[in-house]
Amino acid sequence: MDKPADGLTTNLAKAERYLARFRGSVVPHVIAGAHTTGSGETFDNLLPVDNSHLCRVAAGTADDIDRAARAAQAAFAAWRRVPGDIRQDILHAIADRIESRAEEIALVESMDTGQPIRYMAKAAIRGAENFRFYGDRAPSARDGLSLPSDAHMNYTTREPIGPVGVITPWNTPFMLSTWKIAPALAAGCTVVHKPAEWSPLSAVLLTEIMHEVLTEAGLPPGVVNLVHGIGETAGRALTEHPLIKAIGFVGDSATGRHIMRQGAETLKRVHFELGGKNPVVVFDDADLDRALDATVFMIYSLNGERCTSSSRCLVQRSIHDAFAARLAERVQKIVVGHPLDPRTEVGPLIHPRHVDKVLSFPDSARAEGATVACGGGRPEGLGGNFVQPTLYTGAAQTMRIAREEIFGPVLTVLPFDDEADALRLANDVDYGLTAYIWTRNVGRAHHFAQSLDAGMIWVNSENVRHLPTPFGGMKASGIGRDGGDYSFDFYMETKNICVALDTHKIPRMGV
Template sequence: MPDAPANNLDATQERASGYLKRFRGGVVPHLIAGQRTLSTSGATFDTIDPVTNDRQCAVASGDAADIDMACNAAAEAFKTWRNVSGAKRREILHAIADAIEARSDEIALVESSDTGQPIRYMAKAALRGAENFRFYADRAPGAADGQSLPDSDHINYTMRQPIGPIGVITPWNTPFMLSTWKIAPALAAGCTVVHKPAEWSPLSAVILTEIMDQVIQRHGGPAGVVNLVHGMGERAGKSLTEHPEIKAVAFVGETTTGSHIMRQGAATLKRVHFELGGKNPVIVFDDADQDRALDAVLFMIYSLNGERCTSSSRALVQEGIYRDFAAKAAKRVANLKVGHPLDPATEIGPLIHPRHAEKVLSYPGLAREAGATVAVGGERALGGKGNYVQPTLFTEARNDMRIAQEEIFGPVLTMIPFKDEADAVRISNDVRYGLTGYIWTRDVGRAHRIARDLDAGMIWVNSENVRHLPTPFGGVKQSGIGRDGGDYSFDFYMETKNIAIAYDGHKIPRIGL
C-alpha cells in the first residue's frame, strides 16, 4: 500500500479548496490556439463533488464549432511543430515534466476532489505523469529513426514521420496520468493534439494543458500544439473523431464507446488506438504464496475505488484452498476504510458519479438472483449524499453469471473456484475482454504455459500490475487495439516511410521496343 501523506484532513481540505477556487469562480474554459475561450454557443455543463453530489463548477460545453477551431489550430501548429528537432522537443518535454512536478500538490488535490479517488493514490499521480514526459522526452531525438535494409541492387532505408494532429479522448477514473500517457509520446513524435477529457472529471486536464502550452510557447513553439475542448461525447467527442484534420484518435474508456469512435472515424480512415474495458482474471493456484497473492488480489481490485481497467475483478482460486482464501479475503475486505478522499487514511473513496454508483450497486441483487453469495458489502456506505459504496466480495460464483462477465468498474470482487490448470484457462478466457491476466504459482512451467494460453495483452506472474514504461501496454478482443509504451507508441503516432536507392547496376525491364 502506498504511504499516506503526512497531513490531516482539515489542512488537506483547506489546500484543496484553495486550488479549486479558480474553477468555481466562473466557467472553466477551453484552451484553443493558446487562448482561453468559452463555447461559441455559450453552453455549459456542471460537474459535481463526489463526496456530496453538490455542484462543483460550471464548464464550457463544446460542440462542432469549438472542435473545428481547435482542430484547425492543431493543423496550423503542426506545420511548425513537426519540424522542431528531436533534441529541442526533448528539452521542452523535460521542462513540462519539471512544471508538472512543481504543481504536483495542486494536481493531486484537484484530481482527488474531482474524481473521488483517495489522496493516497492521487498523491503520486503528478509524479507518474512527469515520469511519462521524461521517458518520452529522452526518446524524442530518436523518434524518426529507421532501419537500413540493403539488398543486392538497392539500399533501402526507413524513417518515421509524425502522422499529424491527434485527437485524444481520456476517461474519468485517473485522468491526469492517462492523459500524459497519451499526449507525451504524441508530442515527442512531432504531432499536435486536441484533447477532449471526460466530462465527469475535466479539471486536471485544464492544469495539464496550461502547463504544456506555457512551456511550449516559452521555448519558442507555436500556439495550438496542444488544445483542450470540454464537452459531451455525443457532441464534442463525435465532432473530434469525425474531423478531417485529425489523423488518428487515441481513446481510453468503455468498449461500446470505442466501437462508436471506430465507426465515426471510418469516413476519414482515421487510425485508432483503443484502451478499453477488462474483466481480468487473477489465478491463484494451491502452490502459490497465498499471503502475497491475497495482498495483490485485494490491491488490484480495491485500490483506486476499483475504477481501473486493469483491476483483477475475477479471482479464480483453486478448489483446495478456495474456502480458506475466501475467508481471509472477506476479513480483509470488511476492514477496508471507506472515507473522504482527502483523508490520508482512506482506502476507498466515493465513486465518481451517482449514475455510476447506482450501476455498481445493481450487481449485489444480480449476484443473489444467480446463486452467488454476497460475502461482504453490497450496500451504500457512510450514508449521506455522496457516492460511497461498501467494498464488496461475491463468493461461490460461476463464470456464466453477469457478475463474472460484465465490467462493474467498482470496488467489487467476484471469486470463482477452479479445478485444475485447464479449467483455470477455460474460465479466464470465457469473457469478451482480454486486457490483463495475473498468475500466482510457484510452478515455473505452469506459469509459462498459462501466460501463453491466456487471451490477454499483458500478463503478470506472482505480481500485481507494475508498469515498466518500455514494455507494450494494451489488450486483445474487446479490450482494445494497439499498444502503448516504449517505441510501440511511435508506431501509432508516426508513419513509417521506406526509401529505395538503386546502385545503378540492376537490369530494368524494357517494353514497347
C-alpha cells in the first residue's frame, strides 16, 4: 500500500474505482450461485468517514434464509464426498484468488469499516493464510483414533455435521469470515453466511472468490451462500432453521444469548466468540518500555474495536503514576484521521450508534469519580464517526468503565498492590477472553497465568496468533474453541465404531 505524502489521494482514487460497482445499487444475496434481492426490502450502507450513503443492501427475510439453507443442504451430499486432497486444492485456489485481489479487499474493507489501511492492508493475506492452513488439514479432517481393548477393536472417525450458519461481526469482517468459513469447508460442511449489516461489502468479495473456484471445480452452486440482513430477522431465521445444524457466531455476548435461545428448539450446536474486558497486568519488574508499546497497541489499534483488546490496564501501585503518565503522553500523540491515509493510526468508528455508545462513558466516568486523562469526545475538524483516543485514570473496579465492554479506543487504568490484588481485579468481570501479563519473574508468570479466568493468555507479548493454537474464551466471552483441529470438533461429528474380535463371552437370556 502507498506510503508517500500523497498516499491518501492515491488510495482514495483506487478505492473509488473498487466502490463504483456498489454505488447507487442494491447489494444482492448469493443463493445457490444466483444473485437475488429476495423480497426487495433493503437497508442503507453508510461510509463511517462521513456517514454518506454508499449503497443499499438486500435485507434478507426468513424466505431468503430458507432458500439458502435448502441450497446448502442440496449441495452438502456432493461436497461432503469430495476427497480431502481435492478440498485442499480448492481451498488453496481460494487463497490464491484472495491474494490476487488483496488491494481491492483492503481498500473496500477500510472504507466500509473505518479501519485504518495500515491494518487492513494485511486483511487479505491473513484471510488467505486461514484458507491455506485449513486446506492443508482437509485431507486428515476425518482422521480419528484407534482404541483397542482385549476383545474389541474401537476406532473413531469424524464426519461433517452438515450445513452450517456463520454470522460474522463488523470490526474485521473479512479475516473473521475466513476464520469461520475455511474450517467449515475443510471439514466438508456447506455454509450460509450472514455478515454484519454495518459492514457487508467484503463478504461480497469473499463469496465471489469462493464461488468462482467452486464452480471451476464443477461443484454445486450451494456450497457457499450469502444472505445479508438484520440480526432480528435474517439472523434469527438462520439460527432457528432446522436444516442448519450449527451456528458459528462472532459478536457481542447479549446477541450470543439470543442465538442460544433461538437455536434451542432444533438442538443446534453453537460456537460463540463473544465480548471481552481483557486485562493487561503490568508488574513493577516488567520491561516497561515493551509493556507500554504493547498496551497502547492492543487497545488503540483497529480503533479499539476488537474482542481481544487490552481495555483494562492493571498497574502495580509502585509504578502506577509514572506508567499512567507515559500512557497519557503516548495516547495524546496517536494520529486520528482518514482510514485510507497511511499515517492514520485511529480511524472513524463503524456507525453513529456505536459512537453514541462509546461517548456515553465519559460522563459516567466523571460522575463515578474517575479522571478523563485524554480524549473523551470528538476530534476537532473531523465529522463522521471519529472519536478521540481516550484514557481513564483514577478508576475503581466498581465503575462502568472498569466492567463493561466499550469496544472503542478507550483504556481504563487501575492500580493494584500485589499479585493477589491483581488476580482479584483481573478475574472480577463477567468476561474471560484474553489476558496479558508483563513480568520478568518466570515463576510468577506461570502461576498467575494459570490462575486467570481467561481462555487465552500472552506473557510479555501483545496478541500474536499461532494458527494451530486454541482461540476462545471463558464465562461470557464464549463457548468452544477455534484454531487447529479444535475447529473440526465443532464442524464435525465424532463417530466410534466397535468391532468384536469374536472372543468375548456374550450374556445369554431366555435359554
